[in-house]
Amino acid sequence: MDYKLKFTYKADNKIKTVERENDDVSFDLRQSANGLKLTVIPKKQISDISFYLERNYEYQTDSRFFANGFQSWTDTKEFTRNEMMADEGLIGKGIFGKSPFGINLVGDYTFIEQPKEYGNFHAISFAYVRNDKNVDLFASFNDRTGYTIIYADMNKNTLRFSKDVEGITITEPYELLDLYFDNGGYDEAFDRYFAKMNVKPLTDKKIKGYTSWYNYYQNISENIILRDLEAISKKTDKVNTFQIDDGYQTAVGDWLSINKTKFPNGMKPIADKIHEKGYRAGLWLAPFGAQKGSKLVSEHPDWLVKGKNGKPIMVGANWGGFYAVDIDNADARAYIKNVFDTVLNNWGFDLVKLDFLYATAVVPLHNKTRGQLAYESIDFLRECVGDKQILGCGVQQMPCFGKVEYMRIGADMALGWKHKFFRNLTHREDVSTPNAIHNSVYRRCLNGRAFLCDPDVFLLRKTNIHFTPEQQKVLAKFIKLFGSVLFMSDNIDEYDDEQLAVFNDTLADDDAKIVAINETNDKLFIDYIQNGEPYTLGFCVTDGNIYCQ
Structure with a gap:
């Protein structure tokens, strides 16, 4: 695979850009079928480093790019070429470009080139392109040297790999990228990735x-x-x-x-x-x-x-x-x-x-x-x-x-389904039921x-709430399917028999298992089996309109 390297740095009080070895730096790029490693070898002290490694990638008409967000609350989902990523919003940008209370520091807004066009996206640490049921996985083995950033340009058919190495001065070899590549079914690809890292959960108790x-x-x-x-x-x-x-x-x-x-x-x-x-x-x-x-x-x-x-x-x-x-x-x-x-x-x-x-x-x-x-x-x-x-x-x-x-x-659940503000006003980490749902679906690989x-709470109470009873039941089932932390925040003494039955069903140990997930235009359908019986849970992520439960 051919890669284009662009490396910018400061040496001898000058900002320089190179694409290959010069008198200041050299590079060790090692490729294999399952990934690559890129190390910079400075020949003198260098600082103010930024770089990218870019390759061609042929996106299909219906390809979907999974963009893992910066932190827990950052909206995370699969994107199509007809979508655009949100940014920190007008509140996060603040008046005259000054962010109030450092809201712009909650996400990656200060150190990542924010996509401003349809079909341009970025992910932190790991990403994939899904074509039908198969995924091409691109994932970092180690972000201890800096956050790995994966950019997708579905218009120019490119993938770009970078790392946030702002703030360091180096005189010794420094690992810039250590990437793992895989192709196959969703679960199989992530199983192999975590096996390669030798990472396992510390508990299996919900x-x-x-x-x-x-x-x-x-x-x-x-x-x-x-x-x-x-x-x-x-x-x-x-x-x-x-x-x-x-x-x-x-x-x-x-x-x-x-x-x-x-x-x-x-x-x-x-x-x-x-x-x-x-x-x-x-x-x-x-x-x-x-x-x-x-x-x-x-x-x-x-x-x-x-x-x-x-x-x-x-x-x-x-x-x-x-x-x-x-x-x-x-x-x-x-x-x-x-x-x-x-x-x-x-x-x-x-x-x-x-x-x-x-x-x-x-x-x-x-x-x-x-x-x-x-x-x-x-x-x-x-x-x-x-x-x-x-x-x-x-x-x-x-x-x-x-x-x-x-x-x-995911993001904090709100006390109602729809986002409380116009989307372009708020940052990607804001309280949002739709974002919490998307994150639970698309970070299920973890x-x-x-x-x-x-995936955050389910709430069944009738007061201090803006969900309908039907939406509450759907969210409880959703949390059961995608979560290993099943929390609620109600005074259970106020539950009637029906609410108590939903609560107990949500926490019950059974063999509920996801079979398939399909989403089109924010209409989400989850096929699952519970206690041997097939079911489908279907709803609109953005407004909570329920299709089947």
Whole structure:
């Protein structure tokens, strides 16, 4: 296969571009039938590196390009040549090009060339082109040296491979690409890919139960949590996990400072109560985040990720804006380790949902790429948590392969089906039921291979909700088919017999198995077998119109 190389770098205070060896650099490109490796060999110190390796690829009229998104929430799906990828939206771009609260850092908008034409797409770490039932898989073996980026131009019939290596200066050989290629059926291709990487999930046990977020959000209290715990323990025997989400702490970042108005007895007695019911106790944290106004920010500004101007940078709009903790700071690492020791060993929680993990790797730091920072962040969390369990969220997928037990693979579900804003206003990581559905369908390749996938919640209550009862049943069945984390956020005491039956069916152990998936113009049809009987689930992804269930 012929490849075109374009390599740009800085040496001797000059920006240079080469396509082959010169006096500054040479390249080692090794190809095989199942992939390639590209290494740059500097002959002197070089920096400001960018590059791509491009090849021809003949797309068919009905070819579909699977574009894996940057992190958990980034919209991920198969695209046709008649579609265009979204970008950070008008809110993310901000007024006069200044992104409010660093919203543009939530995704890949600051370091990837964003496609602006129909038929132009990009993927992070792995992608495929599907022609009928076969896929051509293109996947990275290792993004620790930087995020691998795969560009598809279905108009010019090209594939382009690149890597985000911004921020590093090198004097020694540096691996730019290590790619795996495969062709075949969807499941077979991904089976071979993960076998080649020797990656396996850390558990095969599904999570079934409750999380507080999607009913109360931050408005939780000890009374609410214990009430819902008591209700669920009386009404069903299907649950194994009960999770407390955001709202117990006085501020994001100040994890050991409990809001005593809402939780007067602290967190250990609640974990004990959860254990008395026979459940695993889960707790939400965003260990790399610190909101504006927290004690962490005011007392330890040196712990925060800083921009080129030396000032802390906001990395998202949640909680009125928040900053990222720099885990290369020894004192910050010691603080985070102490938080986990307290939560897991003193309070007694068994599982931690760790959110907004992308935050430590939004800008290159300390002569490390974003990819290297992401890998080191996950390695650090695994060290902190030890043999307790992690549910990852808001994080790049590949650094978590084989490192976390469970993983959110889509956007947050909304409390209704349709997107709450016009699509061109919002970024690709925004709360969105349609995006959560698409991500669950098209990242199913990770479930049971890299970790167990969390497609987000199903909700069956009749209040504080904007789904119809029929849509709720469809989403519950969808979550059952695609998920290994089966959470709801309702007070089960309010369920009638029909709602309780749907809840128990969703959590029941049976042999529900997907047979085929077909999508055309956002009309999704899922053929599956449950308890030996064939069924089809059909609905419109964008508006929730139901065709069959």
